Amino acid sequence: MTTTTESGTGAATRLHTIGAVCERLRAEFPDISISKIRYLEDQGLLAPKRTRAGYRLFSEADVERLVTILRLQRDEFLPLRVIRDELRSPSADRAKRRAAGIAGVEDEIDMQELCGRAGVSIEFARQLEEYGLLAPRIEAGERLYRESEADIALACAKIARYGVDARHLRAFRTAAGRQSALIEQVVAPGLRSRNLERRKAALADLDMLAGVAQELAQLLLTRDLREVAER
Structure with missing residues (x-):
């Protein structure tokens, strides 16, 4: 399920449930699961919003970050500790470029x-x-x-x-x-x-x-x- 909320500036923000994120990414990552996404959150790699009832809601930026993490795991075999450091450092853009793969378009x-x-x-x-x-x-x-x-x-x-x-x-x-x-x-x-x-x-x-x-x-x-x- 995808929801739309209003930001402080009045702009609409699309938010996705964890199940919707799984379905969206399954074509590229067949082994993706709700438990795997929860595990990545537990490891401090993801920080989705929460509803009052405790349900996770992922922004487009959250989904993009998740894709970067999954590609770095799959394509570069990086451990989560290294991925976490990469995403926290000024080289985060470099990590995204690497995750984009061979066919990725660069500026x-x-x-x-x-x-x-x-x-x-x-x-x-x-x-x-x-x-x-x-x-x-x-x-x-x-x-x-x-x-x-x-x-x-x-x-x-x-x-x-x-x-x-x-x-x-x-x-x-x-x-x-x-x-x-x-x-x-x-x-x-x-x-x-x-x-x-x-x-x-x-x-x-x-x-x-x-x-x-x-x-x-x-x-x-x-x-x-x-x-x-x-x-």
């Missing part, structure tokens, strides 16, 4: 805004671009970057603080390129298909494989570094 920013968001110098950003870590789109001579490129620049800057320069950070780009090339071989026939349903299925496979590949890369890296620590 574009210019070099100046990228540097401001990542806290890096223009010189450092140009070095990252030189070694393939940043990939702008050039329009009328202006470099435009997806918002997630600022996240990449920020991550590179964090590693650079330990004395690793942009040239050596290229190793991460090379590894990612090899992984994406392998996955491309798997889904390319479907992506090139003229059949809309087959193409949609291929995009879904691409999104899923991206998440699993990221998990595998993280597990392998952790194993190797654990061996370094034990030497």
